[in-house]
Amino acid sequence: MAASMTVKSATRVAQGMLKRCEFTARSLGNTQTIFAAYLPDVTEFKKLPVVYWLSGLTCTDENFSQKAGAFQAACDNQVVLVMPDTSPRGDGVPDEDPHTYDFGIGAGFYLNATTDKYKTHYNMYDFVVKELPALVEANLPVTDKRAISGHSMGGHGALTIGLKNPERYSSVSAFAPICNPTKVPWGQKAFKFYLGSDEQSWKQYDATELISEYKGKDLHILCDCGTADNFLVGDVNQLQPLAFMEAAQKAKVPVTFRMQAGYDHSYYFMSTFIREHLEHHARFLHAQN
Numbered sequence: 001m002a003a004s005m006t007v008k009s010a011t012r013v014a015q016g017m018l019k020r021c022e023f024t025a026r027s028l029g030n031t032q033t034i035f036a037a038y039l040p041d042v043t044e045f046k047k048l049p050v051v052y053w054l055s056g057l058t059c060t061d062e063n064f065s066q067k068a069g070a071f072q073a074a075c076d077n078q079v080v081l082v083m084p085d086t087s088p089r090g091d092g093v094p095d096e097d098p099h100t101y102d103f104g105i106g107a108g109f110y111l112n113a114t115t116d117k118y119k120t121h122y123n124m125y126d127f128v129v130k131e132l133p134a135l136v137e138a139n140l141p142v143t144d145k146r147a148i149s150g151h152s153m154g155g156h157g158a159l160t161i162g163l164k165n166p167e168r169y170s171s172v173s174a175f176a177p178i179c180n181p182t183k184v185p186w187g188q189k190a191f192k193f194y195l196g197s198d199e200q201s202w203k204q205y206d207a208t209e210l211i212s213e214y215k216g217k218d219l220h221i222l223c224d225c226g227t228a229d230n231f232l233v234g235d236v237n238q239l240q241p242l243a244f245m246e247a248a249q250k251a252k253v254p255v256t257f258r259m260q261a262g263y264d265h266s267y268y269f270m271s272t273f274i275r276e277h278l279e280h281h282a283r284f285l286h287a288q289n
C-alpha cells in the first residue's frame with residue numbers, strides 16, 4: 001500500500017492550486033519531506049501527466065514555485081508539476097561540519113549514497129525515481145506518464161535519471177545542467193563523500209558517461225544554458241556542456257542543446273525559457289501511443 005501524505009497548504013495560482021505536501025520518506029531514512037504539486041483545475045475532472053522538477057544547490061521545494069513563473073505555462077499545457085526538495089532534512093540527517101552550500105543538506109545530488117555516514121538518509125535517486133512517483137500517483141489526480149526536468153544539480157539529476165530509466169519518462173530537459181560531475185569540483189566533492197573514493201562507482205551518476213553508452217529510445221532531451229552563466233564562464237567551469245554534447249554526438253544520441261546568449265545561472269534565465277520546456281514535455285506527454 002502506498003504511503004499517505006498530509007497537505008500542509010493550498011494556494012490558488014494560474015487557474016489551479018499549488019499544494020505543499022508532507023510525508024515520511026523511506027528512502028530518506030524515514031524523515032519528513034515536503035514536496036509541492038501544482039494542479040490545474042482540470043484535474044478535478046481528469047488525470048493529467050506529470051513533469052517532475054529537480055532544483056539546484058541550496059534549494060527547497062519553494063525556489064522554483066516562487067521564481068520560475070511556470071504555473072500558467074503548466075496550466076496552458078495541461079500538465080501537473082511536482083517539485084521535491086533537494087535532500088533529506090531534519091534532526092539526525094548527517095552533514096559535514098561546518099555545513100557548505102554545495103554538499104549535504106540542500107545538495108543531495110540525486111544519487112543513492114553508499115558511504116556509512118550518508119547511506120541511510122541520502123537516497124534522492126530512489127526517492128525521485130520510485131518513492132515520490134508512487135506516492136504522487138496514489139494520492140493525486142495524475143496519470144503514470146512522466147517527464148523530468150531540472151536546474152544545475154537538478155539538471156544533472158534529470159539527465160542521469162532519464163538516461164538510466166528511459167522507460168519511465170517520455171522526455172527530459174535541463175537548464176544549465178552539471179553535465180560531467182566526475183570531472184568538476186562540485187561533483188568530485190559530493191561523489192567522494194556520498195560514494196567513497198572508488199571513482200569507477202561515480203560514473204553511474206555522470207550524464208556524459210551515461211550518454212556515451214546510451215542505447216535506449218529517444219528521450220527528446222532539451223537543454224538550455226546561458227553564455228553568461230557564472231558557473232560556466234567564471235573561475236571554474238562546473239557545467240561542462242561541451243563534454244556532454246561531444247559524447248552525445250559520438251554516441252549518435254539526439255540532443256537539442258541551446259546556448260542562450262547573455263543569460264546567467266539564475267531563475268531570470270529559467271523564467272524566460274520554462275514555457276518552451278513545458279511545451280516540449282507536453283508534446284510527448286500528450287502523444288497517443
Ligand SMILES: N[C@@H](CCC(=O)N[C@@H](CS)C(=O)NCC(=O)O)C(=O)O
Binds near residue numbers: 267
Ligand atoms: N553560492 C551560491 C550557489 C548556489 C546557487 O547558485 N544555487 C542555484 C542552483 S545551483 C539556485 O537555484 N539558487 C537558489 C535561487 O536562486 O533561488 C549560493 O550559496 O547561493
